[in-house]
Amino acid sequence: MKVKTTVYLVLAVLLIAGGSLLAIKGRDAVSQAENRKQGILESEQTAVRYGSNPGKIIEVSVAAGDTVKKGDSLFKVQTAEGSDVEVIAPEDGFVTKIAANEGDAIAQGMPLAVVQKTAYYTDIYVQESQIQKLQLNQSVKVHFPNVKITDDAEGVIASIAAAPQFASLRMSREKGQADLSMYLVRVAIASDDKLMPGMTAEVDLDEIAS
Structure with a gap:
């Protein structure tokens, strides 16, 4: 009987540990997704x-x-x-x-x-909690996840502005709702014959030191 009880306890501990690990990994995945800001490559x-x-x-x-x-x-x-x-x-x-x-x-x-x-730019939206990572004229790497471009492009933060269209945006959560404050950030990108307007451009905030 004691052996059976011990087995159940071990199984319970393993299940709890496994669930916690999955939860941590899930949170990590969400965090990584939130930090990858995407926009469309555009040209004036x-x-x-x-x-x-x-x-x-x-x-x-x-x-x-x-x-x-x-x-x-x-x-x-x-x-x-x-x-x-x-x-x-x-x-x-x-x-x-x-x-x-x-x-x-x-x-x-x-x-x-x-x-x-020939110069390009992309606009991304950054949460208030993350905007302190960015400043005008700061260099950033720009990735192109959907095309086969091995080299990242060099980008520069050209402007940072409050995005009024997000001022009243509300995001549904499991327990209530929360207001979101967002900033519109324009990233200027040097011309490159591999790039074309319409491509998906991505800036990973995890690559930028706070």
Whole structure:
């Protein structure tokens, strides 16, 4: 009888220990997931507008898909007064759209092309309890979990702002509810020919010292 009781006690201890270990591992998994902040890789686009006197396009120097440097000539326009005006690229990037053709008559303010910047960014939302890990101009590693990119990208914290849309957000919990305070953090990422807008970008807060 004593032997049987001892066996039951040992089994009970093992079950409790195993359950505690699973709970700890479960909490660790939740913590790791909470610390991996994901966003979508994005790139700003700039509309190139004509800013001089009315005239006619006499030369189109680029096509959609071309890479350009800031200051490169995109169009040449001959004004009604007979002078030639160049329309230049406002940023480094590549041309995503051409909205005018050679021979077109144009007026001041008309959009002629769209240039997408080669620099990228991603926005992540960080809880109030974690925001102290981040500061402006801080370097961070950016991972791309869904694509086969072996090297992480170098990112820099470009801005940190309170996210008002989360001010009244409520998260259901097993025992009651709690308000969440979130901060919108923008991470600027250097250009890289392996990256494309729309990719999932991830910053692991566990990799950043408090």
